[in-house]
Amino acid sequence: MPIKGTDIQKRLPGTNCKECGLPTCFGFAMKLATGKLKPDACPYIAQSLREEIENLLTPPVKLVVIGTGEQALNIGEEEVMFRHEKTFFHPPGLALLISDTETDAEITAKIDKLQELQFKRVGMELRAELLALQSLSGEKAKFIALVEKVLSQAATAGIVLIAKQFDHLLAAQEICNDRKPLLYPITAANIDDAIAGLNERATPIGVQAEGIEELVPLVEKLRSAGFEQIVLDPSSKNLIEAIRDQTLIRRAALKKDFRLLGFPTITFPCFLAKEAQEEVLLAASLIAKYAGIIVVRNIKRHSLFPLLVERMNIYTDPRRPMTVEEKVYEINSPDAAAPVILTTNFALTYFAVSSEMEASKVPSFLCIQNTEGLCVLAAWSTGKFAADTIASYIKRSGIADKINHRNLIIPGYVAQIKGELEEELPDWQIIVGTREASGIPALLKRQKQLLELSGS
Amino acid sequence: MVYQPAIDIYSGKIEEVILGPGGNSVRIGGEDTLPFHSFEGVLPNPPKLALEICITKQADWTEEKAGDFSNLPSEPADLAKKYIEELGIEIIALQFAGAAISIDEMAKRAIKVIKAVDIPIIIYGTGVSEQDQILLPQIAATCAGKGLLLGPAKKENYREIAAACVAYDQRVIAQTPLDVNAAKQLNIMLIKEGLAADQIVIDPLSSALGYGMEYTYSVMERIKLAALVHNDKMMQMPIIANIGAECWKTKEAKEDITQGVLWEGITALCFILAGANIVLLKSPHTYKLTQQILSKHLTDVEAN
Numbered sequence: 130m131p132i133k134g135t136d137i138q139k140r141l142p143g144t145n146c147k148e149c150g151l152p153t154c155f156g157f158a159m160k161l162a163t164g165k166l167k168p169d170a171c172p173y174i175a176q177s178l179r180e181e182i183e184n185l186l187t188p189p190v191k192l193v194v195i196g197t198g199e200q201a202l203n204i205g206e207e208e209v210m211f212r213h214e215k216t217f218f219h220p221p222g223l224a225l226l227i228s229d230t231e232t233d234a235e236i237t238a239k240i241d242k243l244q245e246l247q248f249k250r251v252g253m254e255l256r257a258e259l260l261a262l263q264s265l266s267g268e269k270a271k272f273i274a275l276v277e278k279v280l281s282q283a284a285t286a287g288i289v290l291i292a293k294q295f296d297h298l299l300a301a302q303e304i305c306n307d308r309k310p311l312l313y314p315i316t317a318a319n320i321d322d323a324i325a326g327l328n329e330r331a332t333p334i335g336v337q338a339e340g341i342e343e344l345v346p347l348v349e350k351l352r353s354a355g356f357e358q359i360v361l362d363p364s365s366k367n368l369i370e371a372i373r374d375q376t377l378i379r380r381a382a383l384k385k386d387f388r389l390l391g392f393p394t395i396t397f398p399c400f401l402a403k404e405a406q407e408e409v410l411l412a413a414s415l416i417a418k419y420a421g422i423i424v425v426r427n428i429k430r431h432s433l434f435p436l437l438v439e440r441m442n443i444y445t446d447p448r449r450p451m452t453v454e455e456k457v458y459e460i461n462s463p464d465a466a467a468p469v470i471l472t473t474n475f476a477l478t479y480f481a482v483s484s485e486m487e488a489s490k491v492p493s494f495l496c497i498q499n500t501e502g503l504c505v506l507a508a509w510s511t512g513k514f515a516a517d518t519i520a521s522y523i524k525r526s527g528i529a530d531k532i533n534h535r536n537l538i539i540p541g542y543v544a545q546i547k548g549e550l551e552e553e554l555p556d557w558q559i560i561v562g563t564r565e566a567s568g569i570p571a572l573l574k575r576q577k578q579l580l581e582l583s584g585s
Numbered sequence: 586m587v588y589q590p591a592i593d594i595y596s597g598k599i600e601e602v603i604l605g606p607g608g609n610s611v612r613i614g615g616e617d618t619l620p621f622h623s624f625e626g627v628l629p630n631p632p633k634l635a636l637e638i639c640i641t642k643q644a645d646w647t648e649e650k651a652g653d654f655s656n657l658p659s660e661p662a663d664l665a666k667k668y669i670e671e672l673g674i675e676i677i678a679l680q681f682a683g684a685a686i687s688i689d690e691m692a693k694r695a696i697k698v699i700k701a702v703d704i705p706i707i708i709y710g711t712g713v714s715e716q717d718q719i720l721l722p723q724i725a726a727t728c729a730g731k732g733l734l735l736g737p738a739k740k741e742n743y744r745e746i747a748a749a750c751v752a753y754d755q756r757v758i759a760q761t762p763l764d765v766n767a768a769k770q771l772n773i774m775l776i777k778e779g780l781a782a783d784q785i786v787i788d789p790l791s792s793a794l795g796y797g798m799e800y801t802y803s804v805m806e807r808i809k810l811a812a813l814v815h816n817d818k819m820m821q822m823p824i825i826a827n828i829g830a831e832c833w834k835t836k837e838a839k840e841d842i843t844q845g846v847l848w849e850g851i852t853a854l855c856f857i858l859a860g861a862n863i864v865l866l867k868s869p870h871t872y873k874l875t876q877q878i879l880s881k882h883l884t885d886v887e888a889n
């Protein structure tokens with residue numbers, strides 16, 4: 130916390146009245162500085178000091194939670210403009226748009242699609258987490274029917290409710306309040322209804338206005354009415370405007386400490402794009418450029434998967450090496466005669482090697498040794514990928530039980546350890562592989578032939 | 586609370602590099618602000634896309650139901666003309682990586698294409714330093730005044746390539762492996778060899794989506810920030826992203842061409858947002874799609 134206890138102490142009354150529960154103002158100041166107590170414990174604290182401390186204690190971009198339980202979507206709490214400065218924290222939620230004018234079959238198909246399209250990569254579960262339900266028919270009953278259908282068919286998905294008519298929003302909220310949906314849009318036209326009608330101030334709400342300037346007074350009004358779970362929509366008309374608006378909103382919060390814009394955002398590629406592929410690229414841009422929620426109209430396997438991978442890439446903590454789990458990976462359903470390749474658990478090495486192995490179509494085993502995310506050369510030079518550590522990994526990996534030969538291919542970059550490794554693993558024959566992953570398919574094919582020859 | 590937009594003015598400016606021969610030249614760079622920040626600066630040249638043509642065999646991804654582009658001419662010059670006519674491409678990138686022909690033959694084929702078309706051409710060598718340091722000067726000498734963009738010049742072979750670019754007024758791609766400081770060092774060395782700052786384009790090495798894309802992304806952002814915020818003259822050269830081959834060798838692209846196009850398109854767009862001034866693509870489909878995004882969604886209407 131960038132404020133010193135002694136500085137706080139100077140601005141407290143200094144009466145040592147003990148009402149805060151501490152014997153002295155100094156003691157209270159120390160507790161404040163370390164965030165252990167809240168400023169309102171002292172009834173005499175100056176308003177300005179209290180606000181300053183409260184601001185310091187709350188992140189510049191507020192955390193907003195949509196949905197409940199394990200599947201709840203957390204957005205906000207971002208601290209930087211550029212990922213290398215620290216990291217981006219909460220990946221934006223991807224929402225699939227469904228309107229109440231779609232047929233029952235279409236709606237079912239979309240709900241199923243959202244639940245079916247889940248992927249695993251580097252030990253991470255990737256999926257789109259929200260359904261954005263839009264009242265387009267103008268009939269409240271139809272909108273409610275859509276919400277009910279989603280409630281029964283999608284037990285876990287987070288929900289965004291979209292309706293121009295505030296009474297539609299309110300009615301829909303009533304039936305899915307326990308799912309903690311986001312209500313959108315709150316505008317200059319319905320803000321008074323919202324303040325009067327939404328008893329629960331913790332309800333996440335999406336505020337929409339034409340541009341940031343127009344957004345600010347609405348947020349101010351909502352905040353003074355007690356709303357804190359706010360998501361911003363500055364109504365950007367195209368991508369270049371979106372980049373401007375998203376940048377200025379985050380900058381205002383981070384650089385100017387402008388709390389009225391210290392909230393995550395919602396964006397709508399679905400309304401900006403005409404074609405599906407165009408929509409994907411707009412969504413991709415918004416993932417990189419600070420969006421909190423991204424609503425799309427189409428999801429297909431081939432469009433959602435790259436977006437999810439991009440989101441994972443951009444939100445990867447640049448301070449941590451990317452790793453995969455230490456284990457024996459089976460590629461193209463290997464049998465006992467299949468070749469064995471060894472490498473490190475740096476995720477990029479793993480991807481490069483495993484994708485070439487898959488492409489080769491040769492059934493094979495990939496032994497991934499935990500080198501704490503270091504690539505082959507770095508791991509070798511720090512002793513994490515040397516003859517002794519490799520030998521002990523090979524013994525504990527259990528690979529010997531899966532194969533009927535003892536040939537082990539090591540990366541070309543560590544050719545120099547061949548002799549030493551053969552001493553450590555006397556039963557094994559060590560084969561020096563290629564330096565670049567691109568040479569793997571040819572190598573595997575040769576190995577396969579060799580093993581088949583020696584096996585027959 | 587009164588809202589005041591937090592506008593940043595940057596002290597640095599990106600060099601403007603002119604590619605290609607007189608009449609059909611293309612300018613890249615020249616901006617004094619971050620990518621697409623036209624609300625706080627001037628970006629005279631939108632990012633450019635180049636489409637690559639392999640010097641030996643034409644891209645095999647077209648075998649898989651690639652729509653309008655499934656029957657590509659095998660002759661690089663013919664393919665270049667087709668791309669110019671049908672897609673209106675402004676820049677061609679000749680790729681030599683993996684070509685199993687002699688250096689003389691490579692040079693001969695490249696020169697044939699350069700003579701046949703009059704739009705800017707990028708010569709992306711084999712990537713093997715010993716080959717490129719012979720190949721690139723040969724092409725540079727034969728095509729003097731064409732304003733070619735040649736590379737990759739690396740720390741191992743930059744002298745030979747720089748000398749040829751100085752002598753025959755070509756531009757050079759300075760490649761370093763995902764390292765901001767190394768990029769700066771190579772630029773300094775190239776300048777010492779006699780190149781002007783507006784003859785250099787930075788290649789920080791591009792990885793594909795899912796295969797380390799975020800490393801390239803952040804290196805590009807850091808180079809642009811050093812150039813603009815800290816006015817570091819040795820970081821102010823435009824940035825090039827050579828992503829075609831990287832994207833199309835991934836299994837995600839190989840297993841599904843539509844996914845491949847999006848894989849390449851998302852990679853391209855991410856780098857453009859991070860600061861790439863020119864992106865080399867492999868698929869004509871990706872080219873069309875990404876160009877559409879650039880002109881429809883990323884062009885500042887007021888500026889035009």
Ligand code: SF4
Nearest residue numbers: 145146147149154171
């Ligand atoms: S309540 Fe306030 S004034 Fe009283 S001792 Fe605590 S800090 Fe000091």
